[in-house]
Amino acid sequence: MEKFKYKRILLKVSGEALGLKDDLYNNQKIDKVCQQIKTLINNQVEVALVIGGGNIWRGAKQGSAVGLDRINADYMGMLATIMNALVLESKLKTLGLNVIVQSALEVNKVAEPYYYKKAISRLEKGYVVIFAGGTGYPYFTTDTTAALRAAEIKADVILMAKNGVDGVYDQDPLVHKNATRFNSLSYQDITNKNLKVMDLTASTMSMEANLDILVFDINKPDNIIKAAQGKAVSTIISNKKKKG
Ligand code: UDP
Numbered sequence: 001m002e003k004f005k006y007k008r009i010l011l012k013v014s015g016e017a018l019g020l021k022d023d024l025y026n027n028q029k030i031d032k033v034c035q036q037i038k039t040l041i042n043n044q045v046e047v048a049l050v051i052g053g054g055n056i057w058r059g060a061k062q063g064s065a066v067g068l069d070r071i072n073a074d075y076m077g078m079l080a081t082i083m084n085a086l087v088l089e090s091k092l093k094t095l096g097l098n099v100i101v102q103s104a105l106e107v108n109k110v111a112e113p114y115y116y117k118k119a120i121s122r123l124e125k126g127y128v129v130i131f132a133g134g135t136g137y138p139y140f141t142t143d144t145t146a147a148l149r150a151a152e153i154k155a156d157v158i159l160m161a162k163n164g165v166d167g168v169y170d171q172d173p174l175v176h177k178n179a180t181r182f183n184s185l186s187y188q189d190i191t192n193k194n195l196k197v198m199d200l201t202a203s204t205m206s207m208e209a210n211l212d213i214l215v216f217d218i219n220k221p222d223n224i225i226k227a228a229q230g231k232a233v234s235t236i237i238s239n240k241k242k243k244g
Contacts, residue, residue, distance in 0.1 A: 053080030
């Protein structure tokens with residue numbers, strides 16, 4: 001196995017990565033993600049996970065369509081992330097890994113409350129630590145959760161998994177065939193070029209905390225592993241813009 005570039009990673013996986021169009025959960029997709037996490041753990045990479053909820057419920061968007069207020073709609077989104085965390089916990093455990101779920105919303109029967117010091121000590125012991133429940137507050141996203149948790153646990157990088165897009169482009173690559181991918185970007189570039197990578201709160205927080213974010217396509221074979229090795233086709237976002 002080739003060398004890994006990062007020692008402690010925060011992997012952000014959106015809910016979409018766990019399901020297929022008509023299926024909330026797709027066994028094959030989940031298995032591929034979990035097998036790759038196992039490879040990382042077996043190679044002494046520390047893995048924390050932030051999971052989204054979009055396969056179940058997209059807070060504001062779906063909430064307003066059925067006339068819900070924003071706050072309840074967002075709490076429902078956070079609850080969705082807890083369901084996804086439990087799915088990943090079960091799957092990772094069947095692969096023989098040690099896992100803990102920590103939730104920002106209190107659901108003490110199924111997850112520990114979020115406590116960053118314990119998260120760090122479990123990471124050091126080789127546990128996969130899954131952060132569920134988003135930030136615990138409405139009006140945020142799981143991208144912002146990823147930035148917050150990465151800062152708290154002092155992750156070396158956020159591996160921001162995208163579904164079917166291998167980085168940040170100058171225009172939507174799914175619409176424009178001649179779209180060009182950036183190899184690296186600064187947070188300033190994202191603002192200046194008005195690039196749609198993550199929401200503004202997540203971007204600002206990542207810049208403030210001086211985080212590196214690697215945007216890559218989770219659907220390509222072994223790409224989580226390659227991302228952790230610094231070998232995936234990707235875009236790296238950081239305060240110090242790299243060459244290229
Ligand atoms: N959410 C929230 N606060 C948070 C994180 C998430 O209110 O700190 C809600 C929000 O409604 C969001 C939903 O949970 O739409 C699901 O999260 P997200 O859209 O980030 O999931 P993903 O698109 O990554 O699957």
